[in-house]
Amino acid sequence: MNFGELGLNEAILKSLSENNISTPSEIQEKVIPFILSNSKNLIAISQTGTGKTAAFGLPILQQIEPQLQQTQVLVIVPTRELSQQVAKDLFVFSRYIVRIHTEAIIGGKKIEEQLKKIEIPRHIIVATPGRLIDLLERKALDLSYLKFLVLDEADEMLNMGFKADIDKIVKACKPNIRKFLFTSTLPAELKQTVSKYMGKATEEIQIKPQEFVNRSIQHQYIAFKYGFKFEYFKAYLDSHPTERGIIFCRTQAAAKLLGQQLKGISLNAGALYGNLDQFERTKIMSAFKANRIQYLIATDVAARGIDVQDLNFVIHYHLPENEAQFVNRSGRTGRAGNTGKSICMLQSDQVSNKDIFEKALQIKFTALNINPTVNLSEPIPVELTINLGTRQGMDEEKIKDFLALHSGIKIDAIREVQVYRSETTFIIDTKYKNLVLNNLHNTKQLHQKIVLSSE
Secondary structure, three states, X not given: OOHHHHOOOHHHHHHHHHOOOOOOOHHXXXXXXXXXXXXXXXXXXXXXXXXXXXXXXXXXXXXXXXXXXXXXXXXXXXXXXXXXXXXXXXXXXXXXXXXXXXXXXXXXXXXXXXXXXOOOOOOEEEEOHHHHHHHHHOOOOOOOOOOEEEEEXXXXXXXXXXXXXXXXXXXXXXXXXXXXXXXXOOOHHHHHHHHHHHOOOEEEEEOOHHHOOOOOEEEEEEEEOOOOHHHHXXXXXXXOOOOOEEEEOOOHHHHHHHHHHHHHOOOOEXXXXXXXXXXXXHHHHHHHHOOOOOEEEEOOOOOOOOOOXXXXXXXEOOOOOOHHHHHHHHOOOOOOOOOEEEEEEEEHHHXXXXXXXXXXXXXOEEEOXXXXXXXXXXXXXXXXXXXXXXXXXXOHHXXXXXXXXXXXXOHHHOEEEEEOOOOEEEEEEHHHHXXXXXXXXXXXXXXXXXXXXXX
């Protein structure tokens, strides 16, 4: 089947052809005709990377009235990156439709600038929940002409605590508009909440995870010895020095720590996580897309909306929580006809954890033979001195927090802390020494130059 058979007009088909988009995905085959020929609301369950933006964007674009310079479409997404990516895609799809205007409205930017941009109403607004609420409370956005409300990545928005904001947004819209909810998962605990938004006149379309696994991706695993996960991980990167990829962590703290560890061994990496400020997020993503950063470390939520071509691998530093999340992560590689690798880090006595994904997704993992240099002898302690003490308001707890925040080691690796007036001594294992020195020595923290020394 091609896009022409789905009922799309020539202007949209021309933009798709110009961007070498020729064959619709399964979610697009099912959703596009439904939106074009039906008046019902829709719940669509399909994972990230399966083409959901085009699935709702193309038929909605075809039904916009360009001559009516009013907001007719509202798309709500969980993250700034996804908002910008969806707005960009809709702009590309609408290139040959005369006078269709789209604007991304996100937090982290001056609201005055965004207010100015929407003084003349845009046909399509793509927004994160918090910033949209700001605009509605300022009465800066007229929704009286709205035809379509799209809740994209709805499961993530609810998981991130946006339920109250979504309630306000839905109540601000006219009750008779069409509502489309797109989500990667729809667990039982969310169904009741979702039905409240969508009403009874709603159709459900679901694509099962195993039906959209990218078969051009190789699934592999690294079995590491307990206590030496980072050493095995580093050995893989060292043996593939020209490859680029995304490394997924389960929590913000883990992503930040891993970023510091890679920085401490002079590897070119950036970490993307939820509470990073917008300036840093934009800087890291721009550098990664421009190939100035080789490795991107990210949490699942922070990675939503990332679309970078030609990535060699995805590494699951921590296993995903479910099959859908595994497919979402893996789908960042092996795009546009290229091959890619999806690699799980598995403790040697827990390798069977991969079996769940093999069975559910009908895939097969192969083992990677990684042999890092691992010193299994008793760790050798080393004492370091840092030029921070009680004069800077430090005590044992604050010193440990400071070191864990900036050095790339965990709090429990810091021992025998002795705080004096102008310096502090502490013990760490010698394997962490270079990491701490590389990340902290001669840097500026707490308004002074940090100096570290060892006996």
